[in-house]
Amino acid sequence: MKKILFTTILLLTLIVGCSQGEDSSANEEGNGKTITFGVTPWTSTVPPTEVASLILQDMGYNVEQTQADAGSTYIGLSRGDIDVFMDAWLPVHETYLDKYGDSIVDTAVSYPEADAGWVVPTYMEDINSIADIKGKEDLFDNEMYGIEDGASVTAIIDDLIEGYELDIKQVNSSEGGMIAQAMRKMENEEPVVFYGWRPHTMFNKFDIKIIEEDQGYFETASVHVITNSELKENAPDAYEFLSNWSIPIDDVEDMIVQIDEEDMEPEEVAQNWIDNNQDKVDEMLGK
Template identity: 40%
Template structure:
């Protein structure tokens, strides 16, 4: 799911196939040279480019940060791309803020390439689960080890997500480490969830990539598989910014150093996104947590 229309903004879309291919969509509102008199505070501050990946758990965080940035007077724009594009974008200065870095394991290979150009700020939430899941009705499948010898039940497939996601190479490692006769099938996250929905509706077997926070745990009765070999590790989700971001936006930098949110709050917002505007949900969360937000803004 792409980010639901937020407040008036410029939206920048970065091509996944060519890092230099950037499509600019026109901003809602007055353009430069429109003849309007006066200059607002937001126009005097630099535009903040926020990175958006195609994973729903990142969207509530993005919406909250965008709302706070605009509260501080910064115009915002969105740059879309997969995880690799975000790391490259920050290193090149095309992206200012990317608030969905899974560390120290899932995104380790990306950070290793660009760590000199990226500043890690606050931890948004800790101990996020990643791994494989099956429906609860599969009572005899509780561990990745239980898949061995039962691959035919799943048509010899693990339903995966976008090939650029950090979970995909880890999943290939899982298949090799456990010596499983399974093929990892890449697809969009939406396609994976649609397949899970189709198969679970008839209580058919399916094994697929799962992580928290995600609305799949509210939508489906599923369970994470145990990982006796400890290949999957719990990650913290961290905000990353460009090396010069503190100079560019010191007050927003200070907020991002302290900004945190619970996994439960993220999942609640993800479920509500189906029926409510995301910008409204972000503003509601800010209002409900105003005391903390004000402390973070003063830091």
């Protein structure tokens, strides 16, 4: 009798254990795998990264973020150390796609028509194009302010300066440092020229304008999602979600304002966007 009772208990234990294992697997699409995002020091990178991270966590994935400049992010993608980059600017970043094309994948368009270029305050009424700066470089102390050296746009700006034969030097720093320097000039309505792009709070905070550039150094950009080439095989459902990714540029800009100007936590801002755009999220998830 004791032998029969022990056998029955053992069978029930095995059945319950198997059932729990099946339920756990069914509820965890990601099965605890880790997906690593590359995060550049640009405000535009944060909202899409946070939104995608929360959705992937709901799918059962662990998520990590690696802070790096653009060049290092693409190296990480090519090596498999980074799985996803949500803020690739094309055609500016095409040099990276060409260099690492065998190991990275242009996966989705996040949003199109993201303008970028040289920016001046609107009180500089006579400066409406880069050609207008020629011969007036001393107004700007022969300097224009750019972002970090690792960004591919840095080389484009240097080429532009040479192409327009401007007597001006690009001064590089972080995004925050560039804007702080521009703010100091604008507070006194002094001449200043710096690099700007949408989406960014600078266009909400300051009266500025992107000036015309007619030699083709800057084009209207589209922002893409880039993944390493192994993600599709290693995490097919995550790759499928990311391949369906898109988000309005106005929404990204609104989230940047909430994070930078209203001091809201990025995760809270991202969760609010998910809650208010569940139909969009379901579409990206293929539901």
